Amino acid sequence: MIEVEEVDWDTYAKSFSIFNVKKIFFGKHSKALSSEHWAALYHHEKFHCDNNHLEWRILCFMFAPWMLKSLCYRQEFDSDIYSAKMGYGKQLIEFLSNKPTISSWRYPSASERIQRLTVYIEQYT
Numbered sequence: 813m814i815e816v817e818e819v820d821w822d823t824y825a826k827s828f829s830i831f832n833v834k835k836i837f838f839g840k841h842s843k844a845l846s847s848e849h850w851a852a853l854y855h856h857e858k859f860h861c862d863n864n865h866l867e868w869r870i871l872c873f874m875f876a877p878w879m880l881k882s883l884c885y886r887q888e889f890d891s892d893i894y895s896a897k898m899g900y901g902k903q904l905i906e907f908l909s910n911k912p913t914i915s916s917w918r919y920p921s922a923s924e925r926i927q928r929l930t931v932y933i934e935q936y937t
């Protein structure tokens with residue numbers, strides 16, 4: 813079971829999941845989200861938790877660190893597609909379009925994420 817918690821962090825949403833401790837944190841910026849944009853982020857984070865993405869990242873870091881970046885990218889794309897499958901693809905695109913690009917080695921660019929979501933939506937919805 814996933815716990816949802818509101819926190820005072822400088823973020824929209826983050827998840828933490830290790831074995832059966834599964835939490836989704838909504839930060840202070842999430843208060844400005846519509847319920848549909850909130851749901852889009854919830855389903856993205858839920859997919860990270862349900863599929864043990866942190867555990868896979870830890871194993872990858874230990875045994876195949878050269879693959880970590882591509883694993884993280886794939887997990888982000890897969891989580892985005894899950895949110896789209898749940899009906900929130902357009903909301904996720906809107907969210908990503910309005911946010912400054914998160915710059916980190918483990919996050920694909922917003923434009924790359926939007927492009928993949930657009931392809932999915934055009935093909936399957």
Ligand SMILES: [Zn+2]
Nearest residue numbers: 856860888891
């Ligand atoms: Zn993510």
